[in-house]
Amino acid sequence: MLAATVAGLAHPEDGINKVQRPLVMSFPGKDPIIVAGAGPVGATLALYLAREGFNVVLLEHCETLPEDLRASTFHSSTLDMLDRLELSQRLIDVGLIVRKFQYRDRRTNEIAEFDMTHIADATRHPYRLQCEQWRLNQFCVADLKNYPNAKVLFSHSVVDVNQDADGVNVICDTPDGQKTIRGSYVFGGDGANSQIRQKSGFDFEGFTWPEKFLVISTTYPLDKYLPRLSAVNYISDPEEWCVLLRCNNMWRVLIPTKPEDTNEKLLSEEWVQDRLQHIAPKQGDFVVGHRTLYNVHQRVASTYRKGRVLIGGDAAHINNPLGGMGMNGGIHDAINLAEKFIAIRDGKADDSALDLYDRQRRITAQKFVQDQSIKNKKQIEEKDPDAQRKMQAEMMRIAADPVLSRPVLLKTSMIEVVRDSYQIT
Numbered sequence: 001m002l003a004a005t006v007a008g009l010a011h012p013e014d015g016i017n018k019v020q021r022p023l024v025m026s027f028p029g030k031d032p033i034i035v036a037g038a039g040p041v042g043a044t045l046a047l048y049l050a051r052e053g054f055n056v057v058l059l060e061h062c063e064t065l066p067e068d069l070r071a072s073t074f075h076s077s078t079l080d081m082l083d084r085l086e087l088s089q090r091l092i093d094v095g096l097i098v099r100k101f102q103y104r105d106r107r108t109n110e111i112a113e114f115d116m117t118h119i120a121d122a123t124r125h126p127y128r129l130q131c132e133q134w135r136l137n138q139f140c141v142a143d144l145k146n147y148p149n150a151k152v153l154f155s156h157s158v159v160d161v162n163q164d165a166d167g168v169n170v171i172c173d174t175p176d177g178q179k180t181i182r183g184s185y186v187f188g189g190d191g192a193n194s195q196i197r198q199k200s201g202f203d204f205e206g207f208t209w210p211e212k213f214l215v216i217s218t219t220y221p222l223d224k225y226l227p228r229l230s231a232v233n234y235i236s237d238p239e240e241w242c243v244l245l246r247c248n249n250m251w252r253v254l255i256p257t258k259p260e261d262t263n264e265k266l267l268s269e270e271w272v273q274d275r276l277q278h279i280a281p282k283q284g285d286f287v288v289g290h291r292t293l294y295n296v297h298q299r300v301a302s303t304y305r306k307g308r309v310l311i312g313g314d315a316a317h318i319n320n321p322l323g324g325m326g327m328n329g330g331i332h333d334a335i336n337l338a339e340k341f342i343a344i345r346d347g348k349a350d351d352s353a354l355d356l357y358d359r360q361r362r363i364t365a366q367k368f369v370q371d372q373s374i375k376n377k378k379q380i381e382e383k384d385p386d387a388q389r390k391m392q393a394e395m396m397r398i399a400a401d402p403v404l405s406r407p408v409l410l411k412t413s414m415i416e417v418v419r420d421s422y423q424i425t
């Protein structure tokens with residue numbers, strides 16, 4: 001912990017003002033970096049900066065951290081990064097290590113199984129970790145309490161932002177009325193509907209798929225009833241593809257829906273039971289935990305920086321979840337940006353390092369994550385039986401060979417894309 005080296009904020013309310021005017025900070029020139037959104041991206045950035053001694057204010061719209069059903073896969077590259085914040089081992093302690101993942105043809109039950117131990121020389125974590133994303137948010141926010149230079153404000157919903165030559169003003173709705181918080185920079189980690197992005201006029205280009213995705217969780221042990229199931233499975237089927245992911249004692253089932261079906265139908269007990277029966281037919285009903293229906297987009301902001309306003313995570317890029325790159329890519333943004341702030345503070349870089357953050361992370365999202373997630377979707381939903389058969393055969397050939405599978409593993413674990421992103425100048 002670096003708390004001893006930190007100049008803490010003098011009073012808990014420093015940086016916060018209940019009327020709409022910039023407050024006077026007690027440390028001139030040390031206005032906090034404001035982070036909007038305590039999701040995995042904002043919380044990781046806030047913690048990294050706090051540990052490095054920056055004054056940080058983390059603003060969260062919710063009253064408490066939600067435990068919602070969202071991302072559940074932490075890739076090797078992300079775990080390697082989270083080591084430096086002493087988070088990976090804690091996630092591992094509450095998660096499930098998965099060394100092999102598979103692509104399966106549902107009609108033939110043919111399996112291409114990739115073994116991540118083939119990249120054990122490239123990462124300290126040669127596996128996928130299945131663990132709910134909210135656990136990371138909770139660890140980060142709990143750790144932030146150890147840093148007097150960090151403040152976490154719940155029920156603070158960002159509604160506007162403006163900037164001048166010296167700093168930013170972030171306007172929030174709170175239970176006590178509207179407040180304006182003065183900061184040196186603001187980071188929008190406030191998710192896909194980011195107010196920071198919208199109020200600062202960033203373009204968010206791309207498209208929305210016509211179909212929604214449905215995620216269902218069940219405690220029913222699918223692995224006992226589907227032969228040779230791994231804990232991470234991409235299952236193609238011209239009728240209805242699915243992704244089956246185990247997360248602790250739950251199975252998460254991801255399926256596409258038809259655009260013409262209503263939300264009411266798709267979330268109904270009858271429909272959910274029917275879809276689960278299609279995957280693992282059994283007597284009686286399944287015990288269902290969560291069910292979540294969500295729109296799927298492919299969008300990247302045209303820039304991640306406008307002066308003192310920066311964005312990252314879902315605020316900056318959203319993609320379909322096939323390959324588990326949304327949350328992971330967002331955490332990579334947070335780490336990259338924290339490194340840039342540290343380099344500027346240490347005199348190793350000037351302000352243009354923040355433009356480099358924009359290029360490294362935006363070009364990576366545009367060129368790799370968007371392409372790869374669209375390819376993954378097209379592959380799993382292939383309707384032509386011949387094309388599907390050929391693809392499955394090719395995957396099986398590659399997965400069976402440690403040399404051939406290595407480039408695939410370096411790509412799917414996002415190790416290669418992180419390395420490539422740092423090559424962008």
Ligand SMILES: Cc1cc2nc3c(=O)[nH]c(=O)nc-3n(C[C@H](O)[C@H](O)[C@H](O)COP(=O)(O)OP(=O)(O)OC[C@H]3O[C@@H](n4cnc5c(N)ncnc54)[C@H](O)[C@@H]3O)c2cc1C
Pocket residue numbers: 036037038039040041042059060061062069070071072073133156157158159189190191192193194195215292294312313314315321323324325326327328330
């Ligand atoms: C159902 C579902 C399943 C998914 N599955 C996967 C998966 O398997 N793999 C994967 O990689 N990704 C998946 N994703 C995407 C993944 O969850 C996101 O990429 C990830 O949550 C992005 O993190 P974030 O911190 O950028 O945004 P978020 O997690 O959305 O966090 C944003 C935070 O900001 C807060 N906030 C919002 N507005 C404001 C405001 N105005 N002021 C203050 N705070 C605000 C929110 O309350 C929230 O806490 C899934 C998403 C969904 C919806």
